């Protein structure tokens with residue numbers, strides 16, 4: 001780290017936000033290596049922060065020279081379950097489907113009809129793969145033909161299932177139900193797996209002005225000064241699931257709201273990037289009154 005980026009808090013240090021010289025009061029040093037006055041810090045920290053931690057932000061942050069963002073064990077358990085449950089349902093669907101295939105053979109459902117039902121989804125999947133990977137090298141007419149053909153096949157599947165159920169009864173019924181369960185829970189399982197892998201072994205530490213990122217076997221570091229945009233959502237914000245840090249080289253790091261210490265990171269980033277909170281004592285008092293009124297109004 002370059003030596004020049006470290007500023008020792010001393011008498012005469014100015015608040016990085018309101019630019020007041022802090023000679024009579026104790027400056028607050030944040031984990032992003034910037035120094036602020038207590039009023040600026042408190043004006044950016046919501047009262048919810050104090051309710052959650054039992055301390056004002058300035059006092060809390062002095063005991064936390066580094067911020068650690070990682071998932072709590074409960075959150076990891078929830079995500080693991082969010083993958084395991086659809087996976088179990090997927091296996092159940094596969095079992096039902098397999099039983100349908102077995103009874104179809106037993107009840108002598110004509111083999112061409114059975115094969116058509118088994119092969120069509122594979123063909124649709126294959127066409128989709130071709131379209132995804134080679135659509136750029138195909139002429140426009142071929143691309144359209146591919147899409148129309150795949151759409152027709154996909155539309156034929158429910159007709160096929162309905163016809164099979166009416167003509168051959170239960171065996172095809174099991175297959176149709178099994179296939180529907182497989183399709184539905186495969187999507188859920190895939191999403192659950194993505195969410196779980198995102199959370200697994202994730203750790204982001206902000207210390208002495210540097211972010212240390214660890215995700216699985218990947219590690220990365222970037223100075224807090226390289227963050228050019230930040231949107232960190234308060235925990236419990238309705239409708240929002242993530243925050244994000246954008247680096248000056250264009251990379252984006254997205255964060256989930258369930259990470260620990262994310263709330264404090266939000267205050268730190270607010271101090272860096274937001275200018276709309278005037279830090280005068282009157283303003284702080286008014287904001288606190290408004291917040292208290294809101295909190296009381298809720299209970």
Ligand SMILES: [Zn+2]
Pocket residue numbers: 015016017018019020036037038039040041279
């Ligand atoms: Zn200030």
